[in-house]
Amino acid sequence: MPELRKDPITGRWVIISTDRAKRPSDFSRDQVKMKGGFCPFCYGNESKTPPEVLAFRPNKNGGPSAERDSPGWTVRVVPNKFPALGIEGGLNRQAQGMFDKMNGVGAHEVIIETPDHNATLATLPEKRIEDVLWAMRDRILDLRQDKRFKYILLFKNHGEPAGASLEHAHSQLIALPILPKQVIEELEGAKQYYIYKERCVFCDIIRQELADNLRVVSENKDFVTMGPYAPRFPFETWILPKRHESAFENSPSHVYESLAKAVKDLLVRADRVLENPSYNLVVHSSPLQEPINDHYHWHIEFMPKLTKTAGFEWGTGFYINPTPPEEAVKFMREVDVSAAQPVGTQNH
C-alpha cells in the first residue's frame, strides 16, 4: 500500500509509492521509445489493461462489440495498471514520531480517449472530445459517492517531455483522500477575494479580459479561452466557463458540447503555433465536499512544455516567464482554426 506522508514544514502531502519503488538503475537516462511496439490501449488488447470501469460503445446492441473489455468502444476508462494509490482499505492516519502519515488510499484511472492509436485529442472530432468529457463527468459522479475521497484531479500529460509514458491518447483521473496544497491555496485565495469584494475573482477576471481584449484567444457561447495575467509558463492558457460554476461535474449538459469546441479550438491553435507541443492539461475544480459555492470557478489550465527551467522553479515556487501573455495570445489568435483542421475530422 502506498503511503501519504505530510511534510512537517509546509503541510504538503506527498504520495510515496512503495509498490513501485525504484532503484537508481531504474531511472534510465534514455527515455522509453514511444513509437511503435505493443499498445495496451488499442482494439484487441483490452485484456492487457485492468477490467474497464466505463466504456462508450455506440453499437451496444449490434453484436460482439457489446461485450465488456472487447473492441467497439469509442472511449474506455480503466484503472491504472500501476496505480499511485490503492483503492482498498481505510486511511489509518497515524504518527511516525513527529511526522504524520496515512495509507495511500485513492483511485487512479486512465481515460483512453480514442481507439485510434494515431489520433490526438486535438485531431479528434468535437463529438468524440465531448464523449471524453462525459466519461470524465460520469467517473466523478461515481467516485464522489465514496466518502473517503475529498478531491478528484483530472489531467492529461501529452508527449513524453510532459510526463506521458504511453503514446496512445489518454487522460488520467486521481481521487484523493486529501486536498492538494495548491488546490487549498487557490480555494483560499478565491475565498479571500470573495470575502473582500463579494464577487468571484474568476468572474471579475472574465469581465475585465473580455472588456480589455488583450489576452483573449477565442470564445464561444459558454467559454472564454485566454492567457492569464500572470502566467508561470510561456503560452499558458486557461479555458473558463463564462457563467459561474464551482465544479466541472455540475455543468448543464449543453456546456460539455461547448467545452469540447473550446478544447479543440485551443489544441488546434497550439499545435499550429507551437508545432505539436508536449503539454499538460489540468482541470481545476471545487472539492467533492463543497461542489457548489460562490467563490470558486472551475476551469482548465493548459501548459505547453516549451522551457526546461522547471527544476529551479520546483525548488522555489518562483517563476520567470520569457513570453508576455499578450504576445503569446497574438500568435494564438492568428490561427485560422477551420483551415487548421486535418481533412477527415469534419464529418461528424
Next chain:
Amino acid sequence: MPELRKDPITGRWVIISTDRAKRPSDFSRDQVKMKGGFCPFCYGNESKTPPEVLAFRPNKNGGPSAERDSPGWTVRVVPNKFPALGIEGGLNRQAQGMFDKMNGVGAHEVIIETPDHNATLATLPEKRIEDVLWAMRDRILDLRQDKRFKYILLFKNHGEPAGASLEHAHSQLIALPILPKQVIEELEGAKQYYIYKERCVFCDIIRQELADNLRVVSENKDFVTMGPYAPRFPFETWILPKRHESAFENSPSHVYESLAKAVKDLLVRADRVLENPSYNLVVHSSPLQEPINDHYHWHIEFMPKLTKTAGFEWGTGFYINPTPPEEAVKFMREVDVSAAQPVGTQNH
C-alpha cells in the same frame, strides 16, 4: 524593464521578462548543444561577460592577474548577461484594472565556480567549494544593503535537463523585491510549528532523524545530510546545519568549511549512485529583513532530475514519488566517498 505581475487568485508574483520576449520559433525543440564551442566563463574571455562584481585572485599582488576582468581568478561573480530583473529604478507598484504589477527590479548574478571548463562542483577540491560559498556570502552581504530587496535566492542548475544553459560550472543569485510564495509558505509553516511547540521544526527533525538513523546519508561536526520524510522527488536530499541558524550568511566562519565538505560529500555520492545526474541545488534561507529568528532554519535542498513528471505536478502541486527516502538513502550511504574522489582532487 521586466514586470513583476501578481496572480490575483493565489497571490503568486511572476517575472514577465519582456526584454527577452520569445516568439514561438525561439523555443527550439532541439536543445542547445552544450559541449564544445566558445565559453564566456573560461580564462581569457572575461570581456564577454558584464564586468565582474567580485572575484577571488589568490595571486592578487603577483602581476597582471591582479587586473579586474582578466584571468587568474578562482571564483568570479558577474551580472547575468540576460538578467531576469533590472537593477535600476524603483518598484513603481501600480494597478492594471483589477491586477497588480510592479517593475521587475532586482539583481541577477552568476557565480562562476571554477576557471576549469571540465570541472564540476562535485570534482572541485573542498577548499575551492568553500571559496564558492564565501563568494555567495559576500554577495549577500553587499546586496542586502539595498533596501529594495526582500529575499535572495541562491541556486544551481547543473545539466541541461535541470535548466542549465551553459556547461561551465556556475551557480546563480537572484535578489528579489518580493518574497516568493513558496518561501512565505515555508516560513509560515515553520512559524506555526514554533508557536505551537516553542521549538524550531527543523531542529526537531534533525534530532529525530539522528536518533532514528533511517534517512541520514552522512554527517560532519556542523551538518547533517538526509532524505526528508516526505520528499517530492526521488533522491531529494537536504543538508542542514546542526546548530540553529536562520540565515545562510550569518553562519560563523568555520561553518563554511564544514559546509564545503558536506556539499562535496553529497555530490560525490549522487554522482556515483545516479551516474552524474543533472540536478538543482537551492539554498533556503530567511528573508533579508528577518535574518535572525527562532523559527526558521536555513538549509540546502538537492533535487536530482530523474523523472519527467514535472508538468502535471506544476499544475497541481501534487507529487508522486516512486522512491521511498529510506530506500534512496541506503544507496547514498553505501558509497565509499574517499574512493569515489577522482585522482588529483585530494591534494589541497
